[in-house]
Amino acid sequence: MRAFWSILKREIVGYFATPLAYVFLVIFLFFSSFLTFKNSFFELRQASLRLFFENMPLLFIFFAPAIAMRLWAEERRTNSIELLLTLPVTIGQAVLGKFFAALSIILLALVLTCPMVFAVRYLGDPDMGPIWAGYVGSLLMAAAFLAMGSFFSSLTRSQVIALVLAVVCCAAFLFAGSPLVLDYLRTVLPGGLWEVAESLSFQTRFESMQRGVIEARDAGFFVLMTAGWLWANVVALEERRAAG
């Protein structure tokens, strides 16, 4: 536990020691609100943040891998991984410490979007249920994307390769349920398999949460996804270590 907290703390400080955290926060806040207002937030004449949350999946496809890409690739490039993994920590503790540090940055970014909530409350009388659900859904989805990013980061010394692989993988999971992809999959995959693709889609799950009801199977899906990718992360690092 102690090792987990020390690593978590060091990583968070590390994000703010470089411009990364600031650049991320400013650009994320800019685009999350810019896209909302551009998509006729006022013309809709509804006190709701539906338009705000609609952009979240697309933003996180890029922002979550960008936050996660340095987690392990940097350790491997500078070889500080040899220091980290000869301290009395298990690989699991290190993976979780780093993951939760990255998640804290995303959480901070989401908290900093609170002026949007104040704005709709000032303008009207919004239903708070979908807003809370939207935030929880965004965080769960970001966690799953981060876990993928962390996994790809552990495969390479290059942060750029980690970023590109993670973005592609996140996009694949996000768009698996879009009509365009599903129509195509129906033509090439034998019966039933395209339904698997649909059930793995982040978009469908996120949309159903965003409507204001957090169902256990949707939340569980993201939690399981996160856990699965983090487990793969641990396995990848063990394998790497054995191979030298």
Added chain:
Amino acid sequence: MLELKGLSKAFGPIVAADKISFSVARGDVLGFLGPNGAGKTTTMKMLSCFLPPDSGTATVVGSDIVADPVAVRRKIGYLAENSPAYDEMAPASFLKFVCDVRGVIGKARRAAVEKVAEMCAIGEVMHQPISTLSKGFRRRVGLAQALIHDPPVLLLDEPTDGLDPNQKYDVRRLIKRLSAEKCTVVSTHLLEEVDAICNRIVIIHEGKLLVDSTPDDLREKEGGALDGIFRKLTRHRVAPAAGGAR
């Protein structure tokens, strides 16, 4: 305190360590020698539980490196090749991080950081990012990190690499001073270092253990100076065309 039992590791077709066995007692400073590529660093990495061995094992103060790596790491201070560190951190916060992970906290942490900073003479750079430090300072920050929890076993991979002659002298004196209570393995290819601090000598070549002796016994048995003996032992096994070291 430290016992290697048939430690082996291969990377594909290259055998980096081939059934290496020796033991080190408290108070010993073992000079771990071999030409470049002999398998010194690989063996050190296995002892520090960074690389798992293919076969064989080792025990460090009663803990097995395969069965209980985390317990082993607690008992070891390890200075790796090229002193890996978090470059964006300053030595002060870096050493605090190492203390936190190792459970040296509160007053003990402050005392430990002050003590190693003085021992390793890094007081003047404590608040400068590690990336801006000279090689000598970087090496000594790595050494400070290895000593901070006062471990019973020290594994130092070329501890004086990149230091100037005065710093080399200081670091060797420090290792010697600490060695009475510890068991120390110093990997090096500097034979003068063996003469200066080691009471044991192990030479490996192409992953195989060639010599496990003391410097004096080795000199007596083979005759002549250490560097001549070292050349004789590690050279004739290599085909002339292949040059000295892999």
